[in-house]
Amino acid sequence: MPTPPLSAASLPSEDLPARLLVKVCGMREAASLNAVADLEPDFLGFIFSPASPRYVGDVLTPDLVHGLPDRVQRVGVFVNESTAQVQAIAFRFGLDFVQLHGQETPAQCAELRATGLRVIKAFGVGEAFDFDALGPYVPHCDYFLFDAQGPAPGGNGRVFDWRVLEKYPWPVPYLLAGGLRPEHAAVVRNLRLPGLAGIDLNSGLEIAPGVKDPARVAAFFDGMGRTKAA
Numbered sequence: 001m002p003t004p005p006l007s008a009a010s011l012p013s014e015d016l017p018a019r020l021l022v023k024v025c026g027m028r029e030a031a032s033l034n035a036v037a038d039l040e041p042d043f044l045g046f047i048f049s050p051a052s053p054r055y056v057g058d059v060l061t062p063d064l065v066h067g068l069p070d071r072v073q074r075v076g077v078f079v080n081e082s083t084a085q086v087q088a089i090a091f092r093f094g095l096d097f098v099q100l101h102g103q104e105t106p107a108q109c110a111e112l113r114a115t116g117l118r119v120i121k122a123f124g125v126g127e128a129f130d131f132d133a134l135g136p137y138v139p140h141c142d143y144f145l146f147d148a149q150g151p152a153p154g155g156n157g158r159v160f161d162w163r164v165l166e167k168y169p170w171p172v173p174y175l176l177a178g179g180l181r182p183e184h185a186a187v188v189r190n191l192r193l194p195g196l197a198g199i200d201l202n203s204g205l206e207i208a209p210g211v212k213d214p215a216r217v218a219a220f221f222d223g224m225g226r227t228k229a230a
């Protein structure tokens with residue numbers, strides 16, 4: 001089992017976000033989708049990259065996504081897809097956000113945003129991550145997502161050393177991703193990092209790729225002291 005890379009107490013003291021946002025990613029089939037939606041995450045993510053074991057394929061139908069409660073933001077995850085194809089899928093499934101996990105450029109982020117979509121640009125973070133390289137993306141993204149590096153563009157189940165984020169210099173808020181499991185919830189709850197807006201949960205809560213275990217999702221939410229919105 002991956003362990004938290006550090007204790008929250010060792011992190012610098014920054015203002016805590018009022019309530020950490022939570023995204024549960026890699027949803028596909030109706031039963032676990034609806035059970036997880038009942039727990040009231042802020043975002044639900046759907047993988048539209050055919051190479052992923054969590055690819056939605058024909059299992060996720062547009063009516064399932066359209067039928068979600070309004071309070072849940074719907075996020076489509078793409079890897080090096082054309083703007084036209086992302087836009088077509090976003091329209092069909094009623095997506096609010098697109099999350100880009102490949103070599104998408106700042107110009108493509110801007111194009112997608114101009115269509116009314118909100119943009120999350122994901123980056124794999126290693127020890128010597130160059131935050132300066134994010135500068136051109138800053139005006140065109142609503143969130144960044146910082147994930148571990150691995151063989152796949154996402155969903156690797158690996159935790160990276162979050163201390164890298166102590167030096168985060170930009171005004172764009174970000175989601176912390178990578179191998180988070182219920183065992184991490186208590187640390188995440190008190191995490192103090194500049195720019196941290198929320199967390200992203202995926203393979204650490206699964207029964208099988210694309211099938212979340214609602215009990216593990218609930219255990220994470222409980223562990224971080226998350227209650228349903230009033």
Ligand SMILES: O=C(O)c1ccccc1NCC(=O)[C@H](O)[C@H](O)COP(=O)(O)O
Binds near residue numbers: 156157180
């Ligand atoms: O999850 C996938 O299979 C995936 C494949 C290709 C691009 C992105 C993908 N996931 C995007 C996410 O937002 C994941 O939640 C993130 O990578 C963290 O995953 P995990 O390490 O399994 O918690």
